Amino acid sequence: MEARPQFDILRAMRCFRIGLVMACSLLVGCFPTYSQKLRDGRPTAAAAPSGEPSKRVDLPWRVLGHSVQGRPIRAATIGTGPRRVLWVGGIHGDEREGRIATQELPAAFLAVEGASKRVSLTILEDVNPDGTELGTRGNANGVDLNRNYPAKNFKAERRYGMKPLSQPESRALHDFLLKGEFDLVIVAHSWRGDHFINFDGPARSIAELFSQRSGYAVRDSGDMSPTPGSLGSWVGRTLGKGILTLEYLRGRDAWAAWDETRAAILAVIVEGTSDARQEAAEDEPR
Numbered sequence: 001m002e003a004r005p006q007f008d009i010l011r012a013m014r015c016f017r018i019g020l021v022m023a024c025s026l027l028v029g030c031f032p033t034y035s036q037k038l039r040d041g042r043p044t045a046a047a048a049p050s051g052e053p054s055k056r057v058d059l060p061w062r063v064l065g066h067s068v069q070g071r072p073i074r075a076a077t078i079g080t081g082p083r084r085v086l087w088v089g090g091i092h093g094d095e096r097e098g099r100i101a102t103q104e105l106p107a108a109f110l111a112v113e114g115a116s117k118r119v120s121l122t123i124l125e126d127v128n129p130d131g132t133e134l135g136t137r138g139n140a141n142g143v144d145l146n147r148n149y150p151a152k153n154f155k156a157e158r159r160y161g162m163k164p165l166s167q168p169e170s171r172a173l174h175d176f177l178l179k180g181e182f183d184l185v186i187v188a189h190s191w192r193g194d195h196f197i198n199f200d201g202p203a204r205s206i207a208e209l210f211s212q213r214s215g216y217a218v219r220d221s222g223d224m225s226p227t228p229g230s231l232g233s234w235v236g237r238t239l240g241k242g243i244l245t246l247e248y249l250r251g252r253d254a255w256a257a258w259d260e261t262r263a264a265i266l267a268v269i270v271e272g273t274s275d276a277r278q279e280a281a282e283d284e285p286r
């Protein structure tokens with residue numbers, strides 16, 4: 001009878017220990033990869049090169065109102081500085097190229113040294129959550145919210161609303177804007193076949209600063225088709241406050257859109273100065 005090879009228990013234990021150590025090393029090494037949260041296809045936070053802040057900022061959201069279908073319209077303010085800037089992530093539901101900019105802006109802002117002492121930045125995520133969900137320009141009533149503001153040029157039409165502020169989403173932003181006394185409003189949209197920065201009210205030099213940092217051309221509202229009852233018309237011309245309408249290229253990858261405008265957005269938020277006051281005189285009614 002052939003002797004059965006003797007089971008070498010010591011050797012087996014040694015192999016097991018080596019295996020265990022290797023498995024643990026692998027797990028530790030790979031752990032950050034597994035822990036990454038993938039949002040819109042790109043890893044954030046743990047994937048950021050060392051030295052970059054976490055992109056997961058817990059924002060103190062508050063609900064300003066609700067959409068026709070009952071979705072919350074949320075805003076959050078970060079920073080405590082005297083300059084007050086409002087970023088509106090979207091108003092047309094089929095123009096969501098700025099969604100990554102909206103998502104990434106808080107961390108990028110907080111990473112700029114001294115920014116939170118100079119500026120109070122309010123992020124309004126999306127004025128038209130129903131339109132975003134439905135993929136439509138207007139809200140769930142089919143009204144273009146960006147034609148529903150009490151600007152002097154308001155036009156009563158079914159698709160614009162038969163009177164200003166007939167829609168709950170418009171009212172939520174309207175009331176918030178009047179209370180907030182913002183120095184600058186920036187609102188993200190997208191445009192077929194082009195990208196540019198448009199402004200209304202005393203915001204020409206801020207639009208030029210944006211242009212320098214992004215390569216996006218400045219387009220004056222006076223040279224464009226009329227936009228009756230738009231947020232730009234109401235804030236810029238009726239209230240006389242500076243507003244930038246950021247038009248991304250329609251269909252642009254939202255990460256690429258953020259990458260190419262990140263420096264410009266931060267510049268107009270943080271560096272934007274009191275030029276607006278000097279411009280107020282020049283930009284009187286047009």
Ligand SMILES: [Zn+2]
Nearest residue numbers: 092095189190
């Ligand atoms: Zn739009």
